[in-house]
Amino acid sequence: MGTSSNAQSRLLGTAIKPPGYRVSLIRPGHDHSASDVEVAAFLRRWWADALAKAAATGTGLSNLVKEQPARPTLKICDIKPNVFFDLCAQIVRVYSPAAGSGQAVLLLTDYTANQSLKDEIVAIDEHHLPIQRHMVMSCTLWDSHVSQVADLRTGQHIYLRNLRGKVDRDGFLEAMMHGERSDDAKKTSVFVLDAAEPADRATAANDRFKSNV
DNA sequence: GGTTACGGT
Structure with missing residues (x-):
């Protein structure tokens, strides 16, 4: 499928993880079927679109993310x-x-x-x-x-x-x-x-x- | 930044 190679290159661009941290790569012709790859590509597009939409409208996902910082300032x-x-x-x-x-x-x-x-x-x-x-x-x-x-x-x-x-x-x-x-x-x-x-x-x-x- | 983090009086 046309999006597969694009999805593959994007999915492979994961950050280096510390030893012991396992990352499961989704690649056509390996452990995953073509439909797995398509699903991954679809979800990735959905997430990217949702982020873009949220950024454009100033509501939704991006604000949600901002409201939950990884590390809070606590009393x-x-x-x-x-x-x-x-x-x-x-x-x-x-x-x-x-x-x-x-x-x-x-x-x-x-x-x-x-x-x-x-x-x-x-x-x-x-x-x-x-x-x-x-x-x-x-x-x-x-x-x-x-x-x-x-x-x-x-x-x-x-x-x-x-x-x-x-x-x-x-x-x-x-x-x-x-x-x-x-x-x-x-x-x-x-x-x-x-x-x-x-x-x-x-x-x-x-x-x-x-x-x- | 973060599935980040130990140790010593």
Whole structure:
């Protein structure tokens, strides 16, 4: 059938997958019948047309896709173990790594409580909102991320990319920022959102922060 | 980007 070779070339253009990830290729004359190939080609056209239509009208599929990002930005109260997420939070403490080895730890809050967090109360300072129970989350940074903590200070608001929830040894929720493969992600996973807030504006900044996250 | 993710007090 005329569309077969076209469908074949498109279907063969799959991205390289990691070891152990199996991809079933649909090719005429191999494991699949001609009708299999036609069905695949039909579905592929249907999907492409649906995407094009959605993009043209501004409704439908493309918006649906946008509403479900692969990795959400979560509040601390919504973080769960083994789930990837991005985070906006304020720095409570910075624990830099000992002499260039290992990892760094940030204590973070966004003033939402998660009962799975360790029940400790750590104040930032007298200019910031009081942090209540289960509002401080430990976040461990590994590998190249560690170098990014040098510029971080208590009280700063930051945006963190690609964290993962984890249960620590004692059963409490914490967050991990593991090493990335791409050079890009290695250097851009921690973003300081604002310059240091003057003390008299700190409470307002915290309120704004709370309503935004 | 992602069927991405390990490790150490």
